[in-house]
Amino acid sequence: MSTTTKRVPRFNGKRNRLARPELLAPAGNLEKLKFAVHYGADAVYIGGQQYGLRSNADNFSFEEMREGVEFAKKYGAKVFVATNIYAHNEDLEGIEQYLKNLQEAGIAAIIAADPIIIETAQRVAPNMEVHLSTQQSVLNWKTVQFWKEEGLPRVVLARETSFEEIQEIKNHVDIEIEAFIHGAMCSSFSGRCVLSNHFTDRDSNRGGCCQSCRWKYDLFLEGAPVNEEGEDPFTMGSKDLCMIEHIPDLIEVGIDSFKIEGRMKSIHYVASVVNAYRQAIDAYFDDPEHYELKQEWLDEINKAANRPLNTGFFLDVPGTEDHIYTAEEKPAPYDFAAVVHDYDESTQFATIEQRSHFTVGQEIEFVGPGGRFFKQTVSELTDLEGNKLDVARHPLQKLRIRTLKPVQPMDIMRKKIK
């Protein structure tokens, strides 16, 4: 990845309502929500127990939603709920009550695709905004206009739109535009893939997708495989989207909300990615003239990434380089080792909670919002009673560790995976 030094603005779109683009992060559960907000998300989107895709994520109860909203409020952040399924007849019962409950829980907006969910929300929960989900695969300004006339303040565009197309949409319609800027992507148009339905009887448009596009296939031409059968297989899997190198363009084209994908992703992933984009956006607004992409931001993202990255459709239609044909998927190079609960300046010991195995002598890093960062090795480690330890074995065990520099609650301690 190259570092941009000087740049001439390419786009000139207008932003609606929001002075700075919103940084919108995924949160698969309450704890992830807290980290996303703490690391700089202006809004988070979560799943409730019904009507959302990602039926495998441990979704929020209304009680947890209220707690999440309370927490977010302290940071001035909002909570959205994805109600983005295409409903079947039997799903419709109970939808009114569900939407009312969301409104009562303080949810700022739902993200919906099925027109009947949109219309019902507008009727029964008028204080909650309705944003059009990317599941509608909106590519053009006329369709954006349609949804605006339907009363929607915001549209999430199809991931297939380019910078130029977004610019044109912004020029035609005065509406908030949300766009995915980071994360895994369907290689199909959203909502236009039922591979999982066919392979496993799981309904992808109700959250049952089993990532069949990343399975291995052979391509046959008139009865003969194009490749050696089983070798170098065909897949539809795409690289993950990453637009950290194009923050000025994203801002100048007028995208109102920068969306990060990944309700199934770890705390470490969400915190790292949010942290990087937060810093990049703020750096641009602080001084657009002298904005420079920082290597640290790229590093943050790469430490949490488990797939190769690309720029999706923003610059061009993805080609050969943008697909994953071989097993390029690997665990992220770094892992969450512990979270900081407290720091005692007098002793220079932090109280931490273990999240994965680490040992004395191991190289670790501490990361906090805004780019606070340092490396050290684990030197002194004790339990809460002060007994010396060589290894942190037990998940969620509280420990004390000597740190090289002061740390703060919710700072992340991570380790390199060997």
Added chain:
Amino acid sequence: MSYNPELLATAAHMDELEKLIDAGVTAIVVGEAKFASRLAGQFDLDMIKQATELAHSKKAKLYVSMNNLIDNATVDELPQYIQSIQSFGVDAIVYGDPAVLMAVKEHAPGMKLHWNAEMTSTNYATAEYWARRGATRFVMARELNMEQIVDTKQKSAIEIQVQVHGMTAIYHSKRSLVQSYAEHHQQRDRYAQLQQAAGLYLMENDRPDERFPIFEDEYGTHIMSSDDICMLENMHELLDARVDSFKVEGILKSVEYNVTAVKAYRAVIDAYLADPDNYEFDESQLEPIRELQDPGRELSFGFFFKEQVY
């Protein structure tokens, strides 16, 4: 009003169109790549005009598919295209993007609109929603089961169309996946051959009996089902439910096959309508279809009798 459901088919060219009408369809859908995907063949405006005249002279209806996800560049071309279609007397436009609905309302008011968003037209309330916005027909997603289809028909006033025969679209990407794969293999030269080939299909490693046709056009890559829906023997359930239109999808099939399928459905529908109470399916009506069926492709009930989870 007496119940006389429509039998609808796709046509690859004028000759097939005529043969299918003679075989018993009461409506044909055609279109061109600029506005529609997954067509059996290409009909430009002149051909659409001719097709409309031909269909009308044989008392059949002619629909034009505009089922693409529309991009900005195409938005500007919608008004003229739609106006031309209207001037030919085309009976309805099939659409899946609200941009088409907007353009029809502005430039060709009165034109009938069939909402067909493929896999995302999944419930009766959404059918009603599109009816309130001006759609006259709701094309049901192929991933629904019999119960859901019957329930939708009972609960909504809008016309309901159900695909009863042929393959279905299961995946659409804007990416050129075949081309990318050919390049990945450094077989760029082979790509033209690959793209032209009708016989291109995918096989998933654990499912060696299933072949999924794959093809590319200027809007990306399409993957089709490995089975062909065949609801011939269960037509009475759909007829009992008063489904308004039955579609035989003819993409990637020979004219002979499609004509045979249409004849079978025509016979079954006619037999049912003649005496619904005593109608019984005659197994032998399946034979001609079975004879022409590609042995590599299963005749199935699609999702009609499936329970899906999520």
